[in-house]
Amino acid sequence: DSGVTQTPKHLITATGQRVTLRCSPRSGDLSVYWYQQSLDQGLQFLIHYYNGEERAKGNILERFSAQQFPDLHSELNLSSLELGDSALYFCASSVASQVYEQYFGPGTRLTVT
Amino acid sequence: ILNVEQSPQSLHVQEGDSTNFTCSFPSSNFYALHWYRWETAKSPEALFVMTLNGDEKKKGRISATLNTKEGYSYLYIKGSQPEDSATYLCAFKTSYDKVIFGPGTSLSVIP
Numbered sequence: 019d020s021g022v023t024q025t026p027k028h029l030i031t032a033t034g035q036r037v038t039l040r041c042s043p044r045s046g047d048l049s050v051y052w053y054q055q056s057l058d059q060g061l062q063f064l065i066h067y068y069n070g071e072e073r074a075k076g077n078i079l080e081r082f083s084a085q086q087f088p089d090l091h092s093e094l095n096l097s098s099l100e101l102g103d104s105a106l107y108f109c110a111s112s113v114a115s116q117v118y119e120q121y122f123g124p125g126t127r128l129t130v131t
Numbered sequence: 132i133l134n135v136e137q138s139p140q141s142l143h144v145q146e147g148d149s150t151n152f153t154c155s156f157p158s159s160n161f162y163a164l165h166w167y168r169w170e171t172a173k174s175p176e177a178l179f180v181m182t183l184n185g186d187e188k189k190k191g192r193i194s195a196t197l198n199t200k201e202g203y204s205y206l207y208i209k210g211s212q213p214e215d216s217a218t219y220l221c222a223f224k225t226s227y228d229k230v231i232f233g234p235g236t237s238l239s240v241i242p
Binding site: 020051053060061062063066073074076108110117118119120121122123124125 | 227232
């Protein structure tokens with residue numbers, strides 16, 4: 019158990035819908051990262067938040083957004099869902115910046131039908 | 132387009148063999164190189180974070196080296212055990228905060 023929690027574990031929804039994935043970092047960690055793993059691709063970096071502020075964006079679609087709240091938990095919002103958004107979404111946390119180890123949560127499996 | 136490559140794609144070794152894999156990354160805009168171990172149906176688990184050219188890290192039977200000038204890192208496993216079977220991922224972190232993962236090396240250790 020890494021200490022990072024993600025909810026829900028599984029999510030099945032229809033195209034066009036909007037969902038919110040939640041991540042709680044390890045106690046004391048200020049950084050949260052979101053990653054996507056699709057069937058035909060490896061892990062893709064989506065976005066990084068540090069202490070409530072966005073630090074970097076990766077391959078995140080405009081239909082997706084994220085935020086980190088004052089209690090440091092983070093939410094990833096996915097809207098106008100398409101079949102291709104079906105994937106495993108991981109969040110990871112670390113103490114601060116990228117020179118520290120990242121601890122991955124168990125992931126949320128999103129299926130868009 | 133920044134690209135991170137790993138070789139080989141997969142590897143089958145006998146228990147007790149030592150093995151190594153390679154992660155190749157761009158030599159510019161380097162900030163850090165992460166190695167992860169990823170078992171099936173689990174989440175990636177951090178092995179090492181490497182930042183300096185010439186860095187060497189070790190954890191038990193697993194060690195890693197880093198050459199930022201030529202853009203590669205090696206991961207070594209000494210005396211492979213069946214529990215080492217997993218996918219080993221490297222991730223390159225740029226100086227402008229982007230993270231690019233390699234495709235991984237899948238290791239199977241045959242008892």
